[in-house]
Amino acid sequence: MRKYLFLIFAASFSLACNDNKKPVSGKDSGDTTQTAVTKTPPPVNMIQKLLGSFVGVFGDNKITLLITRAQGDSVEGRSIVGGNDRPFSGIFTEKDGNYSITAKEPGDDPNDGVFTFNLNASNPDIVTGSWKPNNEKKPAKDYSLQRKAFQYRADVGDYPQASQRLLTHKDVENMMKTDLEFMRNEIFARHGFCFKKKYLRQQFEMQDWYVPDNNNIKDRLTDIEKKNIELIKRYEKYADDYGDEYGR
Numbered sequence: 041m042r043k044y045l046f047l048i049f050a051a052s053f054s055l056a057c058n059d060n061k062k063p064v065s066g067k068d069s070g071d072t073t074q075t076a077v078t079k080t081p082p083p084v085n086m087i088q089k090l091l092g093s094f095v096g097v098f099g100d101n102k103i104t105l106l107i108t109r110a111q112g113d114s115v116e117g118r119s120i121v122g123g124n125d126r127p128f129s130g131i132f133t134e135k136d137g138n139y140s141i142t143a144k145e146p147g148d149d150p151n152d153g154v155f156t157f158n159l160n161a162s163n164p165d166i167v168t169g170s171w172k173p174n175n176e177k178k179p180a181k182d183y184s185l186q187r188k189a190f191q192y193r194a195d196v197g198d199y200p201q202a203s204q205r206l207l208t209h210k211d212v213e214n215m216m217k218t219d220l221e222f223m224r225n226e227i228f229a230r231h232g233f234c235f236k237k238k239y240l241r242q243q244f245e246m247q248d249w250y251v252p253d254n255n256n257i258k259d260r261l262t263d264i265e266k267k268n269i270e271l272i273k274r275y276e277k278y279a280d281d282y283g284d285e286y287g288r
Contacts, residue, residue, distance in 0.1 A: 089164040090115065090132070090139060094185035095251055098171075102245040104234075104252045105155070105167065105185055115141055123236030124151055125255045137161035147174055157183075190232045190253040192260070197247070199223040203230055207268045217279035224272040227265050231257040 090110040096103065103121040110116075116129045130143030139159045145152035157169025165187040172180045194203040201207065202223055212220060222243065225235070229244040232253025244250045254260075261269070 087111070089161055090141075090159060092187050093189055093251070093253070094167045095188040096183055096185035098183050099179075099181050101241060102250075102252060103183065103185070104190075105157075115143060117143065119145065119155070120234050120252045120254070122151070122241070123234055123255065124149065125234060126152060128155060130155075141169075150175060151178075153178075188251055190251045192231060193249060194230065196249040197226045197230060199226055202227050202268045202272070203262070203265055206264055207271055209271075212272060212275045215275070217276055220272050220276045220279065224269055224276070227261070227269060228257060231260040233257045 087110045090107050093104055093106045095105075098121050101122045103119060105117065105119055107115060107117040110132065113131050113133065114129070115132050116127070119126050119128060126145045126149060128143040128145045130141060132139050132141040134140075137160060139161070141155070141157050141159070143155045145154070151173070153171050153173035153175075155169060155171050157167050159167050167185045167187075168183070170180055170182045194200060197203075199222075201211070212223075215223070225233075225240055226244075228235075229247070229250050232251055234252040234255045235241045235244065236255075245252075
């Protein structure tokens with residue numbers, strides 16, 4: 041009987057000790073450990089709103105600003121303007137749906153610089169910002185660009201037939217050399233070619249359908265367009281060689 045009472049007393053004492061070891065919640069616990077605060081990244085669907093191409097006036101030229109990657113707080117893309125196709129990379133911050141981006145071009149081209157621009161999630165189709173050249177002798181440029189994706193269309197321009205069907209000699213034999221040159225380059229413009237020659241840029245940049253997208257579009261040309269380009273070039277050369285005799 042004594043042994044049985046002793047066991048009950050020992051068990052009660054052990055439970056009481058264990059209860060005393062439990063931490064006390066609240067300020068009296070003496071626990072000074074602080075929970076680490078981590079910055080919550082923007083939702084993925086909001087980050088995706090950064091991606092795309094934005095087109096507009098950039099000084100005397102038209103620019104296409106392409107944002108091709110946005111992950112974490114980094115951003116990558118390309119700027120296509122004045123015959124140059126340049127990559128850029130940088131970082132972005134987000135506050136209340138407003139994205140602020142700073143992105144640098146590589147710096148190995150005399151026309152490289154730094155883009156600083158903003159995009160708001162409530163109106164993700166407009167990008168506003170400025171570009172500061174690395175060369176301090178060149179002027180900075182402000183811009184406001186509209187989201188506009190490149191889209192190949194064979195039905196736009198003054199000579200859409202050059203992308204729609206094979207041309208015949210009758211189609212081109214009585215055309216002036218300048219018109220032939222325009223017809224040929226219009227094929228490239230439909231594919232978003234970024235012209236280095238200023239007078240060609242000026243001819244096409246006033247067209248709403250023209251979105252400079254690349255400076256190498258050889259793989260985009262259709263078989264019809266390739267054959268038409270060769271035909272037009274032959275007549276351009278003919279106009280050079282026999283222009284006076286041909287009445288030009």
